[in-house]
Amino acid sequence: MSCRLNFGGFIPLSTIDWYGRAVSVLFYRGCPLRCIYCHNHLLQGGRETVEYGFVEDKIREVRDFVSGVVFSGGEPCAQAKELIDLSTLVKDLDLAVGIETSGFYPDVLSSLVENDLVDRVFLDIKAPLDDPKAYGEITGVDGAEVTRRVAESLEIVNGMVEVRTTLFRSFGTREFVRGIASELSGRECEWVLRQGVPGNAPSEAIRSEKQLSRDEVLSLGESVLDLVGNLRIRTIEKGEEKVSSALSAADSH
Structure with a gap:
């Protein structure tokens, strides 16, 4: 198999990128979006091309210590052939495949799902899908086009998706979070609200x-439990926690 990958990096062992699993993480360089709070903004552009064999060797070296490989970025679906080739390799090694994506390439996700080349999709939904203005402000591209693509991707991966939303004060009001929750209500998905880290953002604004506190993120999660029951938060203070009324009660004691 021959391909050249625009390579962004490799983490041999991670226990935070796929909840409940030890995985390797392969980063693809390049992304069509320019999100104002992207924590991997150094991977949005540039080129560092490597041969397929270089990546294959890295995956084979750790196959006995992990249960899967997560493809991240950048945007892995922007390199469709390379993603499909490497997903095939990972499946052939009896490892699970996870893909972190903005949802900008629904056709690529559809191909992966149809060919049984992905086990879990981590879909970054950045704003309510009925708010193209907010989506455009966050991503730096046409909001109507990106929301259309993300909505299509959400339909394709229903039942195998963990939705992730990163929250900041300017993009993290109760109305904002509830707008996303309304899109997810009734779907087969998990949802993770992540505490954004302002200091890592490319945008000066x-x-x-001021960073949202863990308690503020928890409060936002609790406010949508009537719409989405399978909900977790991820914060610096306490890591990953499942949101429930019991969690709030425990905090009050």
């Missing part, structure tokens, strides 16, 4: 914001 985001960097100037």
